[in-house]
Amino acid sequence: MARLDRLVWAAQYTFSLGPFHLGVRFSDGDLASAMARSLSARLVHDVIAPANYSILLPEGKQAGVLYRGYQSMVRTGDTTRLVWATMRHLASHVDEPSELALGLDAVVRGDQAVLAPRGIATMPRLLSKGMQEKGYQFLDAPWIDLNLERGELRVAEPGLGWDLEPMRGWMYGDPQLPPVEPGVYRLAGMVLEAPRSTLPRSSLFWVPQTLRRARNLKSYGPQRAIDELLNLLDRVPVRAAGGGIRELAAAVTGLFDGLDD
């Protein structure tokens, strides 16, 4: 039995999301009730789905974690961020991408965004808290919608058809920062994975690195995606980060700092 299954969970509900019945279990009964009321239109009473998602609320020095299966998707001490992340992950089973959908993380500051490889959303709690205190927001979603041609990150409202009222206390109460609002954010740079000892000479190096994360490349059109991405890579700065999570965070903040210079 996995370590996660040995924990005591306060409640578990099944929701109908797209073609799936998905189970979500909660470490906190109040949060579970609020989410069940908020998503009452999607609540399924006669099916017990496996725990596809698990939400562990932060407690004391213990970070809150959103798990998909047994894999942590988001780690944070910020309840607001954790609940928004859950809504965005659940919505990913319903929402269709409007642009090229990339399985990358995004960090936002003001009206600008930097893309980052997976890992930044699960960085140690204190590190993410430090970034949040400096004004960085995390877009915690399984994929991000990127308009390659315009170099813009498009953030949509999670299309769950939810009732916001039961969640208001959880989603806007005492946040370290408000969640990333729906809207358009200009892409200020990209941090991509590369071996520490190598220095890519060509923007072409980043094409497979980026597009292997695409979720809808076939429908978007690979030729179009490659042409637009190469064009975008000529316009936005790219940094390589191949080491640990601190190097990744430093690369992200370094790109934003470059905007201030």
Next chain:
Amino acid sequence: MPTRPNWQRGRARLSSNLLGDSASSDSKIGPVVRRPDLLTWESEQERLLYDPASGRAHWLNATAAVIWELADGVVSAGQLAEMVGETFGVGSDEARAGVEAVVNDLSAQGLLGDAREPPILGSQIPYDLSTSEVPFGPRFLGVPPNQ
């Protein structure tokens, strides 16, 4: 005897070059080799090739992807047909015909070549795909004479 159109003659020549005549023995079948300078990665359970020289992207289905990956310049097209037949559970004639068609298509698009011929790289590769060591990293320096 009716004259075949040019494209059919081209295909037949290519087929003969890469696979040998269908009636020929396996020993006459030449190996095929994938272009080494293409960018390739998997996406949505399929394989994408990008030719930096032409700037063209090619989406390969599962069969074409297997053939392209196996085309290492050593494995003959006949062996390719055997492997494809085993992988996809089809008879040898069907596999051979399928491999021939795919090899022809990939060759016509310049993605595969005859291993016995010089590699069919793009005439001029506009991108340097390699990576380099960080320039200020440790490197070997020759010792000047008389030192």
